[in-house]
Amino acid sequence: MKIIVYGMGIIGGSIAASLKRKGHPVLGRNRSRAPLDYALQNGMIDDVASDYEGADVVVLALPPSVAGVELDKGKFPDGCIVADVCGVKANLEKTVLSRPRNYRYVGIHPMAGKATTGIRSASDSLFLGANLVIARSASTDESAVITIKSLARDMGFLRVVECSAVEHDRMIALTSQLAHIVSSAYISTEQVEKVGGFTGGSFQDMTRVAPMDDVWAELFLANREALLPEISRLTRRLNEYEEAIRKNDREDVLRLIREGRAFFERICAPDCGVFTEKS
Amino acid sequence: MKIIVYGMGIIGGSIAASLKRKGHPVLGRNRSRAPLDYALQNGMIDDVASDYEGADVVVLALPPSVAGVELDKGKFPDGCIVADVCGVKANLEKTVLSRPRNYRYVGIHPMAGKATTGIRSASDSLFLGANLVIARSASTDESAVITIKSLARDMGFLRVVECSAVEHDRMIALTSQLAHIVSSAYISTEQVEKVGGFTGGSFQDMTRVAPMDDVWAELFLANREALLPEISRLTRRLNEYEEAIRKNDREDVLRLIREGRAFFERICAPDCGVFTEKS
Numbered sequence: 339m340k341i342i343v344y345g346m347g348i349i350g351g352s353i354a355a356s357l358k359r360k361g362h363p364v365l366g367r368n369r370s371r372a373p374l375d376y377a378l379q380n381g382m383i384d385d386v387a388s389d390y391e392g393a394d395v396v397v398l399a400l401p402p403s404v405a406g407v408e409l410d411k412g413k414f415p416d417g418c419i420v421a422d423v424c425g426v427k428a429n430l431e432k433t434v435l436s437r438p439r440n441y442r443y444v445g446i447h448p449m450a451g452k453a454t455t456g457i458r459s460a461s462d463s464l465f466l467g468a469n470l471v472i473a474r475s476a477s478t479d480e481s482a483v484i485t486i487k488s489l490a491r492d493m494g495f496l497r498v499v500e501c502s503a504v505e506h507d508r509m510i511a512l513t514s515q516l517a518h519i520v521s522s523a524y525i526s527t528e529q530v531e532k533v534g535g536f537t538g539g540s541f542q543d544m545t546r547v548a549p550m551d552d553v554w555a556e557l558f559l560a561n562r563e564a565l566l567p568e569i570s571r572l573t574r575r576l577n578e579y580e581e582a583i584r585k586n587d588r589e590d591v592l593r594l595i596r597e598g599r600a601f602f603e604r605i606c607a608p609d610c611g612v613f614t615e616k617s
Numbered sequence: 618m619k620i621i622v623y624g625m626g627i628i629g630g631s632i633a634a635s636l637k638r639k640g641h642p643v644l645g646r647n648r649s650r651a652p653l654d655y656a657l658q659n660g661m662i663d664d665v666a667s668d669y670e671g672a673d674v675v676v677l678a679l680p681p682s683v684a685g686v687e688l689d690k691g692k693f694p695d696g697c698i699v700a701d702v703c704g705v706k707a708n709l710e711k712t713v714l715s716r717p718r719n720y721r722y723v724g725i726h727p728m729a730g731k732a733t734t735g736i737r738s739a740s741d742s743l744f745l746g747a748n749l750v751i752a753r754s755a756s757t758d759e760s761a762v763i764t765i766k767s768l769a770r771d772m773g774f775l776r777v778v779e780c781s782a783v784e785h786d787r788m789i790a791l792t793s794q795l796a797h798i799v800s801s802a803y804i805s806t807e808q809v810e811k812v813g814g815f816t817g818g819s820f821q822d823m824t825r826v827a828p829m830d831d832v833w834a835e836l837f838l839a840n841r842e843a844l845l846p847e848i849s850r851l852t853r854r855l856n857e858y859e860e861a862i863r864k865n866d867r868e869d870v871l872r873l874i875r876e877g878r879a880f881f882e883r884i885c886a887p888d889c890g891v892f893t894e895k896s
Contacts, residue, residue, distance in 0.1 A: 513817070
């Protein structure tokens with residue numbers, strides 16, 4: 339099975355490296371040369387590809403706008419499996435389904451990352467124990483999904499979830515996009531310059547993903563419909579806390595605290611797979 | 618030096634255990650018996666105390682309202698150092714300074730904790746690498762502060778910061794209280810039941826401190842003046858994100874992302890002591 343990964347950033351590099359570690363032959367493709375040299379020197383890829391010739395599987399580890407163009411115009415071999423790794427799925431799926439394709443599309447979203455980006459942050463262990471979401475439609479090829487799931491296990495993913503692109507986008511608004519916005523908003527105050535010595539784990543956790551890459555702007559805007567209600571929902575809840583504290587209403591503050599605790603406990607069940615997995 | 622710790626919860630138990638590990642004789646006091654038995658059986662204290670007789674240092678590891686009564690009415694030996702560990706300081710300091718005291722008061726705030734509480738969560742390594750804040754006033758006894766700092770090193774704290782009670786309360790609103798409120802608000806939606814498989818590190822980090830103990834209601838209300846502006850500040854920033862995304866204004870979303878990134882980078886300087894320490 340010949341695998342070509344287009345895009346040698348942290349995700350593309352980690353996909354290549356973790357597949358190569360399991361013995362798969364992997365070629366890397368990239369617009370600029372330097373990341374390819376780094377990937378070659380560090381044993382993340384076997385060789386460099388300048389097109390998709392002979393590929394059985396192509397992984398597009400590119401920003402959504404670039405991946406969209408590639409899915410629409412790319413010259414893939416007949417029957418080739420093409421997977422993008424973008425964080426928003428409905429728009430890309432629409433592009434793919436807009437006309438018949440000679441390739442088999444499977445949208446995947448690896449739920450792992452680091453605060454840093456680029457090939458130097460890539461690693462063959464980035465996905466160990468992590469979640470992978472597969473976004474699929476009625477027209478998705480079943481055997482392509484089976485191949486992708488098998489590769490996902492080889493990459494180290496612990497859990498693979500399948501859902502529609504729309505469901506993916508709705509869930510991701512809550513589990514990932516909102517978290518990045520909150521983290522960024524939280525840290526954006528002059529006061530943070532003085533926090534040294536006053537922080538415990540909660541501040542670090544709250545602000546860890548604040549240094550977002552610019553590509554997140556694209557992801558937020560592509561998922562506006564699902565993301566906006568989540569931001570509103572959170573600010574309404576913060577307003578409830580604010581009101582209860584302003585009124586010195588101990589019972590109401592306690593209600594909010596206890597409701598939050600109850601929600602947390604619901605997702606701590608051993609079979610829920612949130613806090614038992616890699617975090 | 619005879620040390621008595623009143624309150625055998627996670628903080629009191631960890632203070633006792635970490636001091637005992639360093640060879641200090643430590644007695645435990647508690648309203649109910651069971652936590653004392655647990656602490657004795659697990660070598661966290663040498664013995665049980667029913668009053669403060671002969672104490673050189675008393676640590677009050679109690680909720681703010683109980684600590685306040687104790688600081689006002691407790692029968693401490695003359696010259697004894699008394700330290701509370703509460704998360705809000707200005708009110709307690711006011712109580713202490715309301716009339717002359719026969720003891721020497723030092724307010725401390727260990728910046729460490731766990732999602733779980735009680736003596737069973739206590740450990741002699743809870744404070745390793747953590748921050749300790751000492752809240753002091755013009756009337757604070759210098760030699761008492763020196764003794765507390767020496768004990769802090771023995772407990773494993775890496776960094777000790779001294780400031781006024783008011784400054785402590787203002788900083789803690791941002792670095793700890795707001796994080797707990799956000800975490801609780803974030804998780805309080807029916808949608809969280811479906812997140813299994815869709816989460817990465819950002820969701821876990823964002824919601825880790827959501828299961829707050831009821832004592833936080835007391836802490837939030839005691840620090841209303843500093844906390845309310847922080848909640849407003851955060852919701853204003855979230856509204857900015859919401860507006861930029863609603864208007865599909867890519868430039869404005871990018872501005873918000875980049876500003877957050879710049880704030881993050883400011884506190885990543887090696888001497889800032891936020892992300893280089895235990896988190």
